[in-house]
Amino acid sequence: MYGNEEQRQLYARSKEYLEGDVNLPAADRLPELRSLLRYHEWRYYVANDPVLSDFEYDSLFKLLEALEADHPGLITPDSPTQRVGSDLSGDFTSVPHLTPMLSLGNSYNAEDLAEFDRQVKRMLNMDEAVEIAYAVEPKFDGGTIALVYENDRLVRAATRGNGVLGEEITHNARVIKSIPLTARFIQHGLHRVELRGEVIIRKDRFQQMNAARAEAGLTLFANPRNTATGGLRMKSPTEVAERNLEAFIYSFGYGTDAEGNDSVQALGTHTQALDVLAKLGFKVPAMGYERSQAENIAAAADFCELWEGQRETYPYEIDGMVIKVDNLALQERAGYTSHHPRWAIAYKFAARQATTTLLNVEYQVGKIGTITPVAKTEPVALAGVMISSISLHNEDFIREKDLRLGDKVLLERAGDVIPYIVKPLEELRDGSEQPIEWPVTCPINQTDEAAPLVRAEGEAAWRCPVCVCGAQNLQRIVFHVSKAAMDIDGMGRRYVEQFYELGWLKTIVDVYRLPYPEIAALEGFGDRSADNLRRSVDTAKQNPLWRLLHGLSIHHLGKKASQLIAQNVDHVLDLADWSEDQFLHIKDIGPTVATNVAAYFANPIHLEQLRELEALGVNVRPTEEDRPAATVTEGPFVEKSMLFTGSLQQLSRKEAQERALAAGARIVSAVSGKLDILVVGEKPGSKLKKAQALGTVRILTEEEFLALVGG
Ligand SMILES: NC(=O)c1ccc[n+]([C@@H]2O[C@H](COP(=O)([O-])OP(=O)(O)OC[C@H]3O[C@@H](n4cnc5c(N)ncnc54)[C@H](O)[C@@H]3O)[C@@H](O)[C@H]2O)c1
Numbered sequence: 001m002y003g004n005e006e007q008r009q010l011y012a013r014s015k016e017y018l019e020g021d022v023n024l025p026a027a028d029r030l031p032e033l034r035s036l037l038r039y040h041e042w043r044y045y046v047a048n049d050p051v052l053s054d055f056e057y058d059s060l061f062k063l064l065e066a067l068e069a070d071h072p073g074l075i076t077p078d079s080p081t082q083r084v085g086s087d088l089s090g091d092f093t094s095v096p097h098l099t100p101m102l103s104l105g106n107s108y109n110a111e112d113l114a115e116f117d118r119q120v121k122r123m124l125n126m127d128e129a130v131e132i133a134y135a136v137e138p139k140f141d142g143g144t145i146a147l148v149y150e151n152d153r154l155v156r157a158a159t160r161g162n163g164v165l166g167e168e169i170t171h172n173a174r175v176i177k178s179i180p181l182t183a184r185f186i187q188h189g190l191h192r193v194e195l196r197g198e199v200i201i202r203k204d205r206f207q208q209m210n211a212a213r214a215e216a217g218l219t220l221f222a223n224p225r226n227t228a229t230g231g232l233r234m235k236s237p238t239e240v241a242e243r244n245l246e247a248f249i250y251s252f253g254y255g256t257d258a259e260g261n262d263s264v265q266a267l268g269t270h271t272q273a274l275d276v277l278a279k280l281g282f283k284v285p286a287m288g289y290e291r292s293q294a295e296n297i298a299a300a301a302d303f304c305e306l307w308e309g310q311r312e313t314y315p316y317e318i319d320g321m322v323i324k325v326d327n328l329a330l331q332e333r334a335g336y337t338s339h340h341p342r343w344a345i346a347y348k349f350a351a352r353q354a355t356t357t358l359l360n361v362e363y364q365v366g367k368i369g370t371i372t373p374v375a376k377t378e379p380v381a382l383a384g385v386m387i388s389s390i391s392l393h394n395e396d397f398i399r400e401k402d403l404r405l406g407d408k409v410l411l412e413r414a415g416d417v418i419p420y421i422v423k424p425l426e427e428l429r430d431g432s433e434q435p436i437e438w439p440v441t442c443p444i445n446q447t448d449e450a451a452p453l454v455r456a457e458g459e460a461a462w463r464c465p466v467c468v469c470g471a472q473n474l475q476r477i478v479f480h481v482s483k484a485a486m487d488i489d490g491m492g493r494r495y496v497e498q499f500y501e502l503g504w505l506k507t508i509v510d511v512y513r514l515p516y517p518e519i520a521a522l523e524g525f526g527d528r529s530a531d532n533l534r535r536s537v538d539t540a541k542q543n544p545l546w547r548l549l550h551g552l553s554i555h556h557l558g559k560k561a562s563q564l565i566a567q568n569v570d571h572v573l574d575l576a577d578w579s580e581d582q583f584l585h586i587k588d589i590g591p592t593v594a595t596n597v598a599a600y601f602a603n604p605i606h607l608e609q610l611r612e613l614e615a616l617g618v619n620v621r622p623t624e625e626d627r628p629a630a631t632v633t634e635g636p637f638v639e640k641s642m643l644f645t646g647s648l649q650q651l652s653r654k655e656a657q658e659r660a661l662a663a664g665a666r667i668v669s670a671v672s673g674k675l676d677i678l679v680v681g682e683k684p685g686s687k688l689k690k691a692q693a694l695g696t697v698r699i700l701t702e703e704e705f706l707a708l709v710g711g
């Protein structure tokens, strides 16, 4: 349909229009904008793979609308503003809809909605002060479907197609369980109806399906929307059934009685019409949850904002909300343009996808030398923020996606998830894209002395094994002073970076010999802050040994392992003489930690640093806090597991537990076959029942317990 070279130009030109870089007479801009929009409609509806965000597409659309408003004589009937985008593929029989299926106008905030409200009133010759009630519901992001029922039976289902003609997919609709094959419309005076709805797939089902496909080595579905629209067009209904599609019905398109007279309006409001559909067994947005009847446009806007905030936790993809004049007679009076109803509007949420150009890749070096590639892109708006820098995680990420410098890339940012690159747009390549050269040595220090990067088996990350440039040291110092390690109050990343820039911090040793008079002279410091900092550093010198060990940034040596090792030495430098095996003798220390710690202490530079730290007054021996709580070897409850339940009368729960510990017990949190003793206070609950049912648990009252621990 479109060649690659042509697509590249259409993409580049679209971005130029969006940047406001196009200066042509209106007579030339009009046809160009139309052909750009047609291209994007094709990417979106037919190829199912848009290259612009919806926001960008809508912006181009608005440019065209504005131009046409200024030059009404130049409007052509085939303009994208005059018809809806077509998804007719030719693979199915085309059938005419009973009434045209249109698009929706767009709004992005409460002001847009207020403007829409004013327009509706103008259209209806209503006073500005009169309030119109609106029905508001999610704008489901799937594939549109039109269902025709005659005499209470489903007789036809079709896609939206080009709005006038749809593709007939009745056999596929029949396997979608939420579409009833029969419904008692006649009870409501409806003999022939056309319903409109959206076919979608739950987000979790989508993920399960993709996980299963990945396992089977099949290509993955791009997103839930494509899975749903593609699902509707499967050749075999059994395949459709496997996709677990669902259909939300959101309105009547048409409805007549036995004589062929309209009988939808008699339902009164859109809200009541949906209530009827719900009663008839259709899946419609639930009142009070997914939909609301808003007394005026401000209330409608509030409901939209509420949903924008909770869209991530909703099980289905929605790209906005739809606001509809609730009264069906007013809808009828407001009417339609050739493109959308005048009585409804979409409220679009901020677009979560965007496309931009990958300009460069920079590399960050972490505290243990992990190299993280970061993409630098042409700045682009994504879900409300400007993005120009995105983590690429590791080399495999780059290779798997086949990213190249100069690529046009699709970005996504959903909810709290950090932005990421979904894929390069391969059809938009022109051959000038360059491979991303993965660094062989430290990317910060590209000299001969830099050692080659290493990648441990089974790990995704490349690391710089011996950093000579200091890039790692900076990260190590940041970690060293952080809460998790030496917890130096008042000395966060910002100061570390500042002192590092000034050359005062090269390694962690320098933390303990900072030039305080010079710090006091820094802008924003003064004597007091410098003094406070000195005090914090002095306090940290008395830290338990595990904090120092953890603060050395040894790969894989976490807090727990640091504590275990600190319990087992008299002086940190003892570790220089330890073999890997000795580390493994400590319960809960595994081989990875053993290897890494042994390697660290085999390095004379590190030993020298530790000697310097000791000379500067940093504690290098285990303290009281490092020692394990003395194990009790005598007492009534030695080696017994114990649990308290109900409220105790003479002791607090905490005091009772301390007594139990002192008497040798271990406190556990649940009743199980491993529980030895349950101490029962007043109003015990299910724990007592469970323990009695087990029959193996010794049950003590508070008095009995106190008697055993000696009062
Ligand atoms: N990114 C791109 O390149 C690109 C290209 C073309 C179109 N688009 C997007 O598609 C939009 C136009 O598409 P459209 O014509 O399908 O219209 P639309 O998506 O703006 O709105 C109409 C559709 O909304 C759906 N819908 C979901 N829930 C609904 C509800 N509760 N009530 C009523 N309708 C509901 C219906 O299926 C209906 O067909 C554009 O605004 C743009 O966001 C994007």
Ligand SMILES: [Zn+2]
Residues within 6 Å of the ligand: 365, 442, 443, 444, 445, 464, 466, 467, 468, 469, 470, 471, 472
């Ligand atoms: Zn380096």
